[in-house]
Amino acid sequence: MKITEALKGNSYPGRGVAIGTSSDGRKGLIVYFIMGRSVNSRNRVFVPDGEGIRTEAFDPAKLSDPSLIIYSPVRRINGATIVTNGDQTDTIYDFLARGETFEAALRTRTFEPDGPNFTPRISGVLYPDGGYALSILKSGDPEGKTVLREFFDYPDAAAGRARLIHTYVGDGSPLPSFKGEPKEVEMDEDCPEKLAEAVWNALDKDNRVSLYAAAVELATGEIKSAIINANK
Numbered sequence: 001m002k003i004t005e006a007l008k009g010n011s012y013p014g015r016g017v018a019i020g021t022s023s024d025g026r027k028g029l030i031v032y033f034i035m036g037r038s039v040n041s042r043n044r045v046f047v048p049d050g051e052g053i054r055t056e057a058f059d060p061a062k063l064s065d066p067s068l069i070i071y072s073p074v075r076r077i078n079g080a081t082i083v084t085n086g087d088q089t090d091t092i093y094d095f096l097a098r099g100e101t102f103e104a105a106l107r108t109r110t111f112e113p114d115g116p117n118f119t120p121r122i123s124g125v126l127y128p129d130g131g132y133a134l135s136i137l138k139s140g141d142p143e144g145k146t147v148l149r150e151f152f153d154y155p156d157a158a159a160g161r162a163r164l165i166h167t168y169v170g171d172g173s174p175l176p177s178f179k180g181e182p183k184e185v186e187m188d189e190d191c192p193e194k195l196a197e198a199v200w201n202a203l204d205k206d207n208r209v210s211l212y213a214a215a216v217e218l219a220t221g222e223i224k225s226a227i228i229n230a231n232k
Helices: 003-007 088-097 102-106 192-202
Strands: 016-021 027-035 044-049 052-057 074-077 080-084 121-126 132-139 147-154 161-166 183-186 208-217 223-229
Touching (some): 003 192, 016 121, 016 132, 027 192, 080 088, 088 102, 102 121
Antiparallel strands (some): 016 027, 080 121, 208 223
């Protein structure tokens, strides 16, 4: 299944991370998107920040609560590319910088404190050799009293294949958290601009906010990326 097919028709998957490998096996591919329904959530754009990105308020006057919407979704450290839906990006960065692991970093974190949704924290890391890992931290009960930390490791990434995880199964009240393993998908395009456009067009046009796509040359570590923002 193509990543566009996996997303099309889902009005609200929330925030999503996909990591994989190009069809020729030479590039690691990353997609990160955010969606929103409230004024605060929709009032965002992605902007470049070194070799990564950060979120900013499109209209600072409309920013009511920055705590869960202003963060750095993508950062790079020692050839690894981190992508997450929250400030756990910084936690992972700090752990990798001192030689510790992606998994150890996320064992210090939990889901977002936005009950009754208790939005999961989703995270991924693309390693320099093309292997990658994904994680989801979600509530283990409707009251948010327990946390489930799930990790998925893909050290032998198959060319042309990727894994997709997003915060919600779809729309609902409260929003239902993602379940099961990350979806195996294909990302046909290895050009960031074309990949970004294809995934953007598959997202619900009323709820999509921003999207980032990147291709990392595994031989050199060079990264190229593209950004699409609904707010312009």
